[in-house]
Amino acid sequence: MDKVGTKKDVAPGGRASPAPSSKQAMPRQAPAAAPASATPAAPVAPTAPANAPAAQTGVRPRFPYGWLVIVEGPGTGDWYPLERGVSHIGSGAGQTVRLEHGDDAVHAEGHAVLNYDEAHHRFVLSCPEGARLRVNGVQSDAPTGLRDGDVITVGGTALRLVALCSQNFHWSKDLQRS
Incomplete structure (x- = not known):
């Protein structure tokens, strides 16, 4: 008990803190931040701080397709x-789209190849002979033109294409070289 007559609790660190009386509101504590190791890493590290002009950072901007x-x-x-250009899909090191999540049906090297065809402003998917691949649920053995929202199934993994570049929008070749 302290001089006022309230019981004191011992807080972490050995400091005493008075217990709240009926007239005092219990202070709210912010939730503890998750340890850094619990946060999943982004698939690709950023090349420049968010919203930083490329000229100030000295880093050429990346162009997502x-x-x-x-x-x-x-x-x-x-x-x-x-x-x-070309994106290789597989589970091994060196693949652009590395599906290393435990799906044993995904080939390590080049299970599928996704290419952005700049002449026609569309993505084209192909796979080597013997690789199992489906587009929107249909077996695909020949190169297939894709549209925004198409679902590619590689082994037991389904990937949805979110296309930025298409007939409606594409990066200027002059812009990409600057």
């Missing part, structure tokens, strides 16, 4: 940026 988002299977919620 779209994203693949895992919508079903191991790794649901992970996403992968697609940039200009």
Whole structure:
């Protein structure tokens, strides 16, 4: 008991704190921050601080053409940026879209290849012979043109294409070289 007649509790760190009386509101504490190791790492590290002009950072901006988002299977919620050119999909090191979430049906090297066709402003998906691949639930053996929202199934993993570039919008080649 202290001089006022309230009981004191011992707070972490050995300091005494008075117990709240009926007239005092219990102070609210902010929830403890999760340890840094509990936060999942982003699939790609940022190249510049958010909203920083490229001229000030000295880093050439990246140009996203779209994203693949895992919508079903191991790794649901992970996403992968697609940039200009060819993106290799597989579970091994060196793959642009590395599906290393435990789906044993995904080949390590080049299970599928996704290319942005700049002449026609669309994504084209192909796979090597023997690789199992479905587009919107249909088996695909030949190169297939994709549209925004199409779902590619590789093994037991379904990836949804979120296309930024298309007939309606695409990056200027002059802009990309600056």
